[in-house]
Amino acid sequence: MTHDHEHEGEEHRQALLDKYMTERGLKTTRQRTLIMETFFQSGGHQSVEEVWARVRKTDTRVSVATVYRTMKLLAESGLAHARDFGDGQTRYEAALGRHHHDHLICTNCKKIIEFENDRIEALQDVVARRHGFKVNSHKMELYGLCRDCQRLS
């Protein structure tokens, strides 16, 4: 159930990014390259602080501000999704070569499990249509205890 296509989009990603940046006259800098590589290599749902921490292992001089700016850029370009799991910080997730999915979040150990369910997506469309809505995106999060944490409590 892992996403085998997670890596196949690497050149595609680079191409899209190049296009996006050229189109708006953005520049490829040492910092941006490092931040993006770090982010895409790590996977998961990363906060800016987390990305920054990893980036600093390679280059201490990069500032948080730049990480904030670069992650926002990735989100705007569509290469990453910004998520808010209610813990007070924005988390980013790689976007390309992945199906849309939602999240199961363990309120105890903070583990995040991803899942896809086409039938739910279909029903969402039905609901939206019923209300005359044109849905662009959605989020669905189920909060509870994962298997391991149920056992312990």
Next chain:
Amino acid sequence: MTHDHEHEGEEHRQALLDKYMTERGLKTTRQRTLIMETFFQSGGHQSVEEVWARVRKTDTRVSVATVYRTMKLLAESGLAHARDFGDGQTRYEAALGRHHHDHLICTNCKKIIEFENDRIEALQDVVARRHGFKVNSHKMELYGLCRDCQRLS
């Protein structure tokens, strides 16, 4: 499509609240009473600032800090739900006498429409079970354009 049972729980609410407060030695103050009444009379998804603004029409001396503290109390007692629609502030919604529901959010005019869908809820349970999760709560938000805003754009 309005919720007729929205008002029937008023004494029930008071009873629950009294119980909750007595149990933990909390005191009934002028401010708390005013804040709660204001909140429950207004309905919708209110931010602390909004509640505060309304409260101040009656009593200018109430501080935001107290509204923050009181809304948190309401959420902890189960009389209100804290929601985060990604606009950077927590919004509160009356909880009692209402079915669980989810939200359609217009990204243009910020209108929020509530809906219920039992089939989606059922499918969520299936997904959770499949992953060994015991779900306590969930949220689902569909973002897009409402009928009116589609027409205008």
Next chain:
DNA sequence: CTCAGTGCAAAGTCTTTGCACGATT
């Protein structure tokens, strides 16, 4: 009378921004 609640301002988080300097195109 005692302990919880309140107001106020200060402090905390996370995030954005203004500005002078530095780097890319």
Next chain:
DNA sequence: AATCGTGCAAAGACTTTGCACTGAG
């Protein structure tokens, strides 16, 4: 050379908290 990007620190937005005073039980 012309712009865009970066670092830094300051500023913002929202929320919490320490403290002395007030008030409910």
